[in-house]
Amino acid sequence: MELAGCAHPGKPGGPVPPDVETLRVAGARRGLLAGCAVQVHHLRDDPAYAALVAQQAGIVVDESALKFGPLRPSPTEYFFDDADYLFEFAKKHKQKVRGHNFVWHQQIPSWFASYVTSANAERVLVEHIEHVGGRYAGRVHSWDVVNEAILLSDNLPGGFRKSGWQVVLPGKDAAVPAYIEIAFRTARRVDPKAMLVYNDYGIEADDAASVKKRAAVMALLRNMQSRGIPVDALGVQSHLTAGSRDAFGPEYAYGSGLRAMIAEARRMGLKVLLTEMDVNDRKLPADTAARDAAVAATYGGYLREALADEAVVALLTWGITDKYTWLSYDRKRDDKLPQRCLPFDSQMNAAPAFFAERDAIDGAGHRA
Numbered sequence: 005m006e007l008a009g010c011a012h013p014g015k016p017g018g019p020v021p022p023d024v025e026t027l028r029v030a031g032a033r034r035g036l037l038a039g040c041a042v043q044v045h046h047l048r049d050d051p052a053y054a055a056l057v058a059q060q061a062g063i064v065v066d067e068s069a070l071k072f073g074p075l076r077p078s079p080t081e082y083f084f085d086d087a088d089y090l091f092e093f094a095k096k097h098k099q100k101v102r103g104h105n106f107v108w109h110q111q112i113p114s115w116f117a118s119y120v121t122s123a124n125a126e127r128v129l130v131e132h133i134e135h136v137g138g139r140y141a142g143r144v145h146s147w148d149v150v151n152e153a154i155l156l157s158d159n160l161p162g163g164f165r166k167s168g169w170q171v172v173l174p175g176k177d178a179a180v181p182a183y184i185e186i187a188f189r190t191a192r193r194v195d196p197k198a199m200l201v202y203n204d205y206g207i208e209a210d211d212a213a214s215v216k217k218r219a220a221v222m223a224l225l226r227n228m229q230s231r232g233i234p235v236d237a238l239g240v241q242s243h244l245t246a247g248s249r250d251a252f253g254p255e256y257a258y259g260s261g262l263r264a265m266i267a268e269a270r271r272m273g274l275k276v277l278l279t280e281m282d283v284n285d286r287k288l289p290a291d292t293a294a295r296d297a298a299v300a301a302t303y304g305g306y307l308r309e310a311l312a313d314e315a316v317v318a319l320l321t322w323g324i325t326d327k328y329t330w331l332s333y334d335r336k337r338d339d340k341l342p343q344r345c346l347p348f349d350s351q352m353n354a355a356p357a358f359f360a361e362r363d364a365i366d367g368a369g370h371r372a
């Protein structure tokens with residue numbers, strides 16, 4: 005894939021020239037899957053974006069296409085066009101595919117609240133996973149079976165979020181809500197080849213809230229294992245904030261707690277995936293060079309810590325170009341400047357973050 009002429013071969017500020025190793029190739033040399041989240045509608049309508057994804061990603065996930073809401077326009081209908089496109093794109097470019105996600109509290113369709121009750125919830129959940137997981141069985145590297153089930157501020161036993169699924173399908177075991185057990189067991193039955201992942205955010209740093217949430221997530225995983233519920237991996241979303249050590253105080257850094265969590269997961273026999281990496285720059289000054297340097301430093305520091313443990317087998321950024329990042333509309337900077345948070349900028353030139361990610365991958369040990 006030829007990108008436009010580069011301003012600085014192999015240096016930030018220009019597209020990556022053909023002789024600079026891509027994230028996917030660098031990752032593959034280490035036995036690591038490096039990739040990104042995509043938006044299928046932009047794969048369709050933006051050839052430069054599609055080419056960049058094809059060039060750089062060894063694994064892809066769609067930001068929305070495989071979620072409950074986008075798949076389910078009604079209780080009896082499924083919309084697979086976007087998900088099918090993702091799988092066709094990935095097949096064409098020899099990429100692996102992540103499924104995201106069977107169960108989440110967001111992007112729930114409008115009919116859910118009135119249609120799903122404690123009486124039919126298990127049937128709705130099982131049928132959804134059978135239909136969706138069955139359609140792509142054997143073609144999914146890993147499924148985020150349950151996403152973001154922990155929210156300590158809801159004050160439920162175990163720290164569980166009072167989500168729609170928690171309300172209709174709590175079960176009697178406070179340690180592992182019924183909807184989580186049913187989702188994982190059904191996913192295993194429907195697609196035995198897929199790695200089954202519990203995915204969450206806010207478990208990376210060493211501030212007090214992250215420490216507490218991390219403990220609740222690891223307790224859930226231990227309780228699932230002790231009940232024989234099939235779970236293969238922890239998904240660490242890795243939505244990071246640049247300047248954390250300065251902006252939020254020294255405890256808001258990424259290091260000992262992250263390393264300990266990954267090591268604990270490894271000892272439990274779990275793999276770890278960095279599933280949604282990006283670096284929020286809203287705490288940084290407007291100056292582009294200063295922001296890019298701080299964002300790159302955050303990627304580099306975080307990845308050096310995380311990739312030091314061979315349990316980490318995949319790293320995906322949540323998007324590959326600032327052009328389409330969710331952060332620019334969901335986490336706006338006070339000065340309203342677009343975020344500079346991903347390996348490639350809005351013009352799809354390699355940012356310092358690309359080289360920071362590449363260097364961290366190069367420094368990682370080889371995964372068997």
Ligand code: G3I
Binds near residue numbers: 068111205280
């Ligand atoms: O596709 C529809 C379009 O038809 C409609 O015209 C438009 C306006 O309503 O909405 C479009 O759907 C949007 C969808 O993204 C696809 O672009 C939804 O409104 C919008 O809410 C949705 O946002 C996604 C968000 O999850 C949903 O909460 C973001 O793209 C996506 O990046 C974000 O990703 C989440 C992960 O799944 C879980 N971890 C956190 C992460 C960031 O929030």
